[in-house]
Amino acid sequence: NAGVMQNPRHLVRRRGQEARLRCSPMKGHSHVYWYRQLPEEGLKFMVYLQKENIIDESGMPKERFSAEFPKEGPSILRIQQVVRGDSAAYFCASSLSSGRGTGELFFGEGSRLTVL
Amino acid sequence: GEDVEQSLFLSVREGDSSVINCTYTDSSSTYLYWYKQEPGAGLQLLTYIFSNMDMKQDQRLTVLLNKKDKHLSLRIADTQTGDSAIYFCAEPRDNYGQNFVFGPGTRLSVLP
Numbered sequence: 108n109a110g111v112m113q114n115p116r117h118l119v120r121r122r123g124q125e126a127r128l129r130c131s132p133m134k135g136h137s138h139v140y141w142y143r144q145l146p147e148e149g150l151k152f153m154v155y156l157q158k159e160n161i162i163d164e165s166g167m168p169k170e171r172f173s174a175e176f177p178k179e180g181p182s183i184l185r186i187q188q189v190v191r192g193d194s195a196a197y198f199c200a201s202s203l204s205s206g207r208g209t210g211e212l213f214f215g216e217g218s219r220l221t222v223l
Numbered sequence: 224g225e226d227v228e229q230s231l232f233l234s235v236r237e238g239d240s241s242v243i244n245c246t247y248t249d250s251s252s253t254y255l256y257w258y259k260q261e262p263g264a265g266l267q268l269l270t271y272i273f274s275n276m277d278m279k280q281d282q283r284l285t286v287l288l289n290k291k292d293k294h295l296s297l298r299i300a301d302t303q304t305g306d307s308a309i310y311f312c313a314e315p316r317d318n319y320g321q322n323f324v325f326g327p328g329t330r331l332s333v334l335p
Binding site for chain 1: 227258263264265266267268271311316322323324325326327328
């Protein structure tokens with residue numbers, strides 16, 4: 108499967124635990140984006156990364172959330188000390204190009220986090 | 224503000240045309256996009272239009288762009304039950320990357 112791969116597809120955590128969501132972009136893509144979809148809402152941008160660099164994290168909460176995209180391996184979105192409001196679907200997308208609006212975003216199937 | 228607006232729900236009968244509307248925010252957006260999300264899945268690019276076009280047709284899909292009013296619409300001709308999904312309008316957010324602002328999505332229900 109050459110598409111964007113996210114895992115786990117479903118994750119259940121209790122309040123205060125940590126959640127780690129992983130994303131492997133499409134082959135050859137070096138731009139990764141994380142979006143959050145709350146129930147009955149659209150997608151909200153969280154963070155844009157290139158290999159080893161965070162380009163734009165303006166949509167990510169300042170506390171408890173962090174993201175990385177190491178030289179080797181998948182991109183990781185980490186949520187520490189989860190709260191019920193973190194329950195959402197987290198989508199990863201990747202793109203080949205970086206020019207504004209000139210390419211297509213390819214989405215994974217999402218990781219659905221439920222916080223009990 | 225930076226909100227892309229869409230109506231949230233649309234119901235049509237199978238065989239009818241569906242029209243999904245969107246109001247975007249940035250008049251300098253070079254491309255505008257429609258994405259489709261089927262239940263339990265990620266988003267897939269459905270179609271897009273370049274900002275110097277007024278209309279783009281692709282099989283059963285017609286995209287209309289009114290730059291003056293920052294209004295974008297997606298028409299689906301001969302709507303089928305398989306078209307039931309959430310449709311998101313999106314515009315590029317920044318001058319780099321594929322960082323998009325998405326609308327809230329229009330949930331299309333196709334009735335037999």
